[in-house]
Amino acid sequence: MGDRELPGVLVSAIEGPHGICEDHVGDLQKHFHLIAMKEFLENKPQFSQKIQAVYIWGGKPVITRELLQSLPSLKVIASAGVGVDHLDLQLISRFGVKVANTPDAVSNPTADLGMALLLASARRVVEGHHLAVAPDAEGVSINWMGQDVSGATLGIVGMGAIGYRIARRAQAFDMKILYHNRSRRKLEEEQAVGATYCARLDDLLLQSDFVMLATGLTPQTHGLIGRRELGLMKPTATLINIGRGLLVDQDALVEALQTGVIRAAALDVTYPEPLPRDHPLLTVKNITLTPHIGSATHQARRQIMENLVESILAAVSGLPIPREVLPK
Numbered sequence: 001m002g003d004r005e006l007p008g009v010l011v012s013a014i015e016g017p018h019g020i021c022e023d024h025v026g027d028l029q030k031h032f033h034l035i036a037m038k039e040f041l042e043n044k045p046q047f048s049q050k051i052q053a054v055y056i057w058g059g060k061p062v063i064t065r066e067l068l069q070s071l072p073s074l075k076v077i078a079s080a081g082v083g084v085d086h087l088d089l090q091l092i093s094r095f096g097v098k099v100a101n102t103p104d105a106v107s108n109p110t111a112d113l114g115m116a117l118l119l120a121s122a123r124r125v126v127e128g129h130h131l132a133v134a135p136d137a138e139g140v141s142i143n144w145m146g147q148d149v150s151g152a153t154l155g156i157v158g159m160g161a162i163g164y165r166i167a168r169r170a171q172a173f174d175m176k177i178l179y180h181n182r183s184r185r186k187l188e189e190e191q192a193v194g195a196t197y198c199a200r201l202d203d204l205l206l207q208s209d210f211v212m213l214a215t216g217l218t219p220q221t222h223g224l225i226g227r228r229e230l231g232l233m234k235p236t237a238t239l240i241n242i243g244r245g246l247l248v249d250q251d252a253l254v255e256a257l258q259t260g261v262i263r264a265a266a267l268d269v270t271y272p273e274p275l276p277r278d279h280p281l282l283t284v285k286n287i288t289l290t291p292h293i294g295s296a297t298h299q300a301r302r303q304i305m306e307n308l309v310e311s312i313l314a315a316v317s318g319l320p321i322p323r324e325v326l327p328k
Contacts, residue, residue, distance in 0.1 A: 006033040007316045008050035010040055010071070012060035020057045023298075024305045028055075031309055037061050049073050053312040059086050068095045076315035078308040081295060082106050082162070085217040085244060089327035099325040100311035103161055105303035110214075110294035111165035114242045117266035118154075118210055121238050121288045122147040147209070147236065147263070149173050155208030157201065157224070158215025158243060159185055166212055167193040180204045181215075205232040210240060217244035227252040230261050238264045242294055245271030254280045257287060268294055 009032040013019030019036075020028070028034055033050070037060075040047045051071050054061060056079040061067070063077060063086075074097050079087065082103040092099055120126060123146040131140055150173045156163045159181040167177050170193075177195040179185075184197050198204040201224075205211060211233060215221055225239065226249040233239070239262060241248055250271065256262050266288040267281075273292055275281060281289070295301065307323060314321045 005050075006031065007052045007312070008033045008035055008047060008073075009053045009055050009312065010035050010037065010047075010051045010061060011055045012037055012057060018058065018060060020055065021301055021305065024302070027305065028309065031313060044070060052076070052316045053078060055308060055312070056080060056086075063087055063092065065091060068092065068097065076100060076312055076321060078311045078315075080304045080308060083216055083244060084325055089325065093327045098315055098321050099327075100308070100315070100321050100323050101325050102304045102307040102323060104323070105300055105307055106295040107161040107165050109297045109300040110162050110242055111169060113268055113290070113294045114162070114166050114212055114214065114240060115169045117240050117242070117268060117288060117290065118212065118238070119149060121240070121264050121266040122149050122152075122210070126288055127285075147238070149175070149210075151175065152209040153178065153207055155179070155198070155204040155211045156195075157181075157204065157211065157213050159195070160214070160216075162242070163212070163214040164189070164193065166214060167195050178204045178208060201229070202232055205229055206234075208237060209234065210238050213239070213241040213243045213247050215243050215247065217246055222246050223249050225249065225253075227255070230256040233262050235260060235262065237262050238266065240266045242268045245269045245273065250279075250281060254284060257284045264288070268292055 011020050011034050013036050014025060014034055035047050035051060048070050049072060052073050052075050054063065054074065054077045056077065068074065076098045077087065077092060078100045080102055082101055084099065084101055087099060089099060131137060153176040154170050156166055156177065156179040159179040163179065170177055177193060178198050179195050180198045180201045190197065224247045230252055253265060257265060264286040268290045269292050270281065281287060295304065311321050311323060
């Protein structure tokens with residue numbers, strides 16, 4: 001940008017476990033003047049007019065009305081990932097601020113993790129690892145078994161970019177694929193992955209051996225899977241959640257796992273994150289948990305950063321914003 005002053009961009013922190021990715025700092029500083037939240041709060045008069053964008057990484061910084069009121073030059077909030085349930089889009093829009101996310105960057109790695117959780121749970125990979133490394137291991141019982149994946153029925157709840165990529169992966173396992181979505185996919189898209197549409201979620205739950213939640217969190221999907229829905233699933237079925245923790249009634253899930261209503265669960269997302277250390281989900285044996293790592297690959301995180309940079313640069317230049325999220 002020559003001798004022009006770089007646009008000010010507010011970030012949660014530049015260093016530390018809750019800051020932006022350390023590997024990305026140098027690239028970001030080529031385009032922006034990064035201002036950490038602590039630095040901003042300590043000197044609002046100096047920075048409030050300079051900040052034109054907020055760069056959200058790991059859900060931080062949190063966007064509040066007070067923050068929006070203190071940033072009169074703000075043009076865009078660029079948020080890593082696809083979910084925007086942490087943002088009040090209507091409120092942000094009222095301040096004349098745009099929002100952008102990065103759906104393309106997270107679709108493949110999140111679909112990969114969804115299949116990894118499905119396979120790990122079905123074949124009891126984590127339990128098997130602990131058996132294999134146990135100090136007193138003498139071999140596994142001949143009656144220690146998991147579940148077949150090949151030929152099983154997979155029900156995908158949410159057939160957006162991530163759900164569709166899961167279906168493509170499931171094809172390789174000769175799985176029968178059902179899906180439930182807010183709107184039906186085109187016939188040729190269904191045929192390309194061999195997927196059958198279920199207009200009613202209940203129909204999907206009744207038939208599926210594995211239920212994969214890959215939908216976003218909205219008022220309509222909050223608590224989508226509760227005691228009733230778990231009761232509709234097969235007792236041999238597994239619930240996998242790579243969407244948002246609040247899609248599932250966790251108390252009902254604990255009960256279902258403990259009483260055999262369903263066979264198992266595998267979750268990359270919970271509510272809250274992390275779970276309190278005394279939460280009963282941490283003691284249930286038939287569950288596999290990962291700490292919200294759907295997009296946690298070097299390649300995906302770099303693409304996310306590059307997408308955010310592209311959106312911010314477009315916004316501060318008055319150009320159309322790639323991957324803009326519109327309020328509904």
